[in-house]
Amino acid sequence: MQNRKYTIAVVPGDGIGVEVMPSALRCLEVASHQFGFTLEFRHFDWASCTYYNKHGSMLPKDWKPLLQACDAILFGAVGDPATVPDHISLWGSILTFRREFDQYINLRPCRLMPGVPSPLAGREPGSIDFITVRENTEGEYSSIGGKIFEGTERETVIQNTVFTRIGVDRVIRYAFEQARGRKAKKLTSATKSNGISITMPYWDERVAEIAKEYPDIEVEKYHIDILCAHFVQRPHTFDVVVGSNLFGDILSDLGPACTGTIGIAPSANLNPTAKGGKGDKEWMPSLFEPVHGSAPDIAGKGTANPVGMIWAAQMMIEHLGEKQAADAMLHAIEKVLGAEKAGGLSNVLTPDMGGKGDTESLGKAVENELANIK
Numbered sequence: 001m002q003n004r005k006y007t008i009a010v011v012p013g014d015g016i017g018v019e020v021m022p023s024a025l026r027c028l029e030v031a032s033h034q035f036g037f038t039l040e041f042r043h044f045d046w047a048s049c050t051y052y053n054k055h056g057s058m059l060p061k062d063w064k065p066l067l068q069a070c071d072a073i074l075f076g077a078v079g080d081p082a083t084v085p086d087h088i089s090l091w092g093s094i095l096t097f098r099r100e101f102d103q104y105i106n107l108r109p110c111r112l113m114p115g116v117p118s119p120l121a122g123r124e125p126g127s128i129d130f131i132t133v134r135e136n137t138e139g140e141y142s143s144i145g146g147k148i149f150e151g152t153e154r155e156t157v158i159q160n161t162v163f164t165r166i167g168v169d170r171v172i173r174y175a176f177e178q179a180r181g182r183k184a185k186k187l188t189s190a191t192k193s194n195g196i197s198i199t200m201p202y203w204d205e206r207v208a209e210i211a212k213e214y215p216d217i218e219v220e221k222y223h224i225d226i227l228c229a230h231f232v233q234r235p236h237t238f239d240v241v242v243g244s245n246l247f248g249d250i251l252s253d254l255g256p257a258c259t260g261t262i263g264i265a266p267s268a269n270l271n272p273t274a275k276g277g278k279g280d281k282e283w284m285p286s287l288f289e290p291v292h293g294s295a296p297d298i299a300g301k302g303t304a305n306p307v308g309m310i311w312a313a314q315m316m317i318e319h320l321g322e323k324q325a326a327d328a329m330l331h332a333i334e335k336v337l338g339a340e341k342a343g344g345l346s347n348v349l350t351p352d353m354g355g356k357g358d359t360e361s362l363g364k365a366v367e368n369e370l371a372n373i374k
């Protein structure tokens with residue numbers, strides 16, 4: 001019998017991260033009561049610019065064991081560019097977590113929800129439903145390279161792409177596994193082997209090799225440029241889309257953009273093969289966060305859309321193995337967003353979705369919906 005008691009590190013960060021977190025925690029509380037598991041929240045105010053402005057660093061010295069004592073990390077958003085430069089706040093927090101815990105998968109669902117207008121014409125709710133799987137630790141985002149002859153005519157700048165067999169194989173295999181668990185059983189790989197003639201043919205080779213282990217999965221590949229066009233022209237044809245760090249970065253913003261407001265998009269930074277568990281010295285927990293940042297332009301107004309944060313919490317409990325509760329949470333989100341179409345919830349939805357509601361009203365609506373599901 002599985003121990004269904006989970007310790008969650010709650011790291012709200014800055015700006016609207018702090019504002020949307022309470023809604024997600026309340027929804028999790030309701031889900032845990034409904035489905036009979038226990039959550040212990042550990043609240044941390046670091047990994048924020050507020051903390052940095054007080055202490056001169058983004059993290060306390062013992063941040064790592066504190067997070068390793070938890071099953072998973074629920075993260076809000078970090079950034080206050082008016083007081084701390086973004087490269088300090090991001091590298092000093094979320095990017096440190098991703099690297100130190102080897103969160104090599106960045107996973108984003110792209111799903112057109114009812115009641116959410118798509119910027120693409122003529123799309124019905126549910127007609128877009130795929131996930132992007134981005135390699136999150138190596139590839140084009142390496143620090144290998146340099147500059148020589150600076151300031152002269154011969155100024156030369158080089159940055160190398162790093163593909164390791166381990167790094168490439170594990171993300172591709174993860175994507176195949178995801179495809180296997182879904183209805184359409186289809187994997188699309190992003191490449192550019194016509195132009196990038198060493199690393200990208202290697203990526204393609206590894207996809208082809210690993211595909212042999214998954215004869216039940218349909219595989220296709222497209223160069224990144226036309227793939228972006230396909231995302232816009234026929235998003236309904238995708239199921240699982242896998243890409244290197246750079247291509248995945250592009251696709252994982254474009255995908256959610258095709259399905260409406262950034263305020264509802266969630267993401268997971270996963271180490272799916274982490275060994276051991278909370279409390280172990282080597283434990284590498286995964287992190288769940290909304291796609292959006294701290295939104296200084298609307299921070300303090302109480303009008304931020306909490307759905308991205310709630311949906312991130314939903315991905316977290318799914319990852320922890322609470323599939324039934326996760327399904328119920330997603331259903332509750334869908335029901336609330338869809339209710340607008342049936343008339344009457346415009347006082348609940350936040351302004352980014354054309355409503356007159358606020359963070360509290362929308363969060364509360366999802367919470368109530370969840371309380372009614374059994």
Ligand code: NAI
Nearest residue numbers: 077078079080081086263292293294295297298304305352
């Ligand atoms: P942003 O996502 O914070 O905001 C972009 C636009 O979307 C803004 O107009 C904002 O008002 C709107 N928006 C975002 N989330 C919303 C929500 N939940 N409800 C309603 N409207 C929403 O991106 P931006 O402005 O580029 O960055 C602001 C700060 O956030 C920067 O310091 C940046 O570095 C940081 N950031 C942090 C991330 C993280 O913690 N993972 C990710 C992205 C940005």
Ligand code: MG
Nearest residue numbers: 249250252253
């Ligand atoms: Mg991006």
